[in-house]
Amino acid sequence: MLAHNGKKVLAPVNGVASLTPDQKYFQIKQDGSWSTTSPYHSRNYDFSALLEAFDAGALYSLDLIETPLKDYFQKFNRDSNFKIVLSPFCRYQHLDFEEMILRDMKDAYLSFIELLRSIFPKAEISNFFEVSNLDFEHPNGIPEYFLHKQFQTPVDKTRKSLIGYEVLFLGAETIFHILRKLYYDEPFTKRHLAVFLVDRKGRMDLEPRQFFLTNGQSLAFIPANLDKRYKIASFETVFEEVNPMDVGSLGYFNIYEHCSITLYEKLPASRKEFSCIDCMECNNYCPTNANPVQLIKGKTEEFEKDLCVSCGICTVYCPSGIDIRKRIEGVMV
Numbered sequence: 128m129l130a131h132n133g134k135k136v137l138a139p140v141n142g143v144a145s146l147t148p149d150q151k152y153f154q155i156k157q158d159g160s161w162s163t164t165s166p167y168h169s170r171n172y173d174f175s176a177l178l179e180a181f182d183a184g185a186l187y188s189l190d191l192i193e194t195p196l197k198d199y200f201q202k203f204n205r206d207s208n209f210k211i212v213l214s215p216f217c218r219y220q221h222l223d224f225e226e227m228i229l230r231d232m233k234d235a236y237l238s239f240i241e242l243l244r245s246i247f248p249k250a251e252i253s254n255f256f257e258v259s260n261l262d263f264e265h266p267n268g269i270p271e272y273f274l275h276k277q278f279q280t281p282v283d284k285t286r287k288s289l290i291g292y293e294v295l296f297l298g299a300e301t302i303f304h305i306l307r308k309l310y311y312d313e314p315f316t317k318r319h320l321a322v323f324l325v326d327r328k329g330r331m332d333l334e335p336r337q338f339f340l341t342n343g344q345s346l347a348f349i350p351a352n353l354d355k356r357y358k359i360a361s362f363e364t365v366f367e368e369v370n371p372m373d374v375g376s377l378g379y380f381n382i383y384e385h386c387s388i389t390l391y392e393k394l395p396a397s398r399k400e401f402s403c404i405d406c407m408e409c410n411n412y413c414p415t416n417a418n419p420v421q422l423i424k425g426k427t428e429e430f431e432k433d434l435c436v437s438c439g440i441c442t443v444y445c446p447s448g449i450d451i452r453k454r455i456e457g458v459m460v
């Protein structure tokens with residue numbers, strides 16, 4: 128196990144470790160397969176044992192940016208009555224982790240709820256698992272948006288409640304990895320990766336191919352096993368700015384950064400911006416009524432930046448190809 132830039136790099140594979148060309152990460156070229164199927168163990172944890180387990184398992188929040196779970200849990204006052212929110216959605220994944228947890232890890236899930244109750248006895252737990260009328264739709268996986276929808280609280284207030292540690296937020300993918308560590312002894316060394324295909328007409332195959340991969344594993348097997356028509360790849364989703372790369376240079380799987388790959392048959396045409404046609408689609412589709420059209424009109428002060436959750440929807444729907452996302456980044460700094 129190696130430590131680098133404050134992150135632990137767990138290397139439970141037979142392989143050769145080296146630095147990436149940009150010197151930012153370790154990569155492990157795997158020369159064998161590694162997998163475990165540990166059985167469930169019922170365990171009790173006190174607060175310090177829980178923090179130790181988070182640390183030993185290199186667990187990160189997969190909902191919040193750059194947040195190790197040990198540091199995150201330590202921020203909450205155990206004698207105060209803050210809120211704990213368990214969301215069935217995840218920020219980055221298209222998999223139904225709620226279903227996987229309830230189907231395959233139910234005992235661990237119930238133990239974890241009890242554990243939260245015992246460690247934070249005054250906290251109010253809002254558990255949205257098993258709520259039948261909740262459907263995932265982007266941007267439900269973004270914590271401030273999920274809280275806004277479920278508690279009818281303005282986005283700026285939900286953001287403050289997250290930053291101010293009034294809400295401890297755990298999405299389904301984060302919970303999945305917590306359960307694996309606490310009750311199956313599996314550290315955060317593996318993560319799901321979805322592979323999407325986009326044909327030359329721009330149509331996306333909606334059936335994602337899912338892999339459960341080990342950190343540091345070479346991704347060369349993906350193009351090797353798919354139709355050779357797909358030559359271009361991107362780790363970004365359609366809601367983000369796409370940085371296309373050659374499918375042969377995917378490199379190595381980084382569980383902190385990679386959750387999906389989109390393979391394109393044809394390079395997405397470079398985005399050509401036309402003039403705004405006042406169709407108001409950006410405003411109509413904005414889930415928080417942040418009024419993004421005003422950024423295009425030059426009335427920056429009328430854009431409600433406190434309400435924006437940077438979901439990218441306005442850019443995706445703009446028929447003039449205007450990169451509203453870029454304009455938003457400009458005013459958010």
Ligand code: SF4
Pocket residue numbers: 412413414415416417418419434435436437438439440441442455
């Ligand atoms: S302004 Fe755009 S990025 Fe911001 S919340 Fe609305 S749709 Fe999402």
Ligand code: SF4
Pocket residue numbers: 402403404405406407408409410420423444445446447448449
């Ligand atoms: S969606 Fe694009 S073209 Fe339509 S009003 Fe918004 S910025 Fe203008």
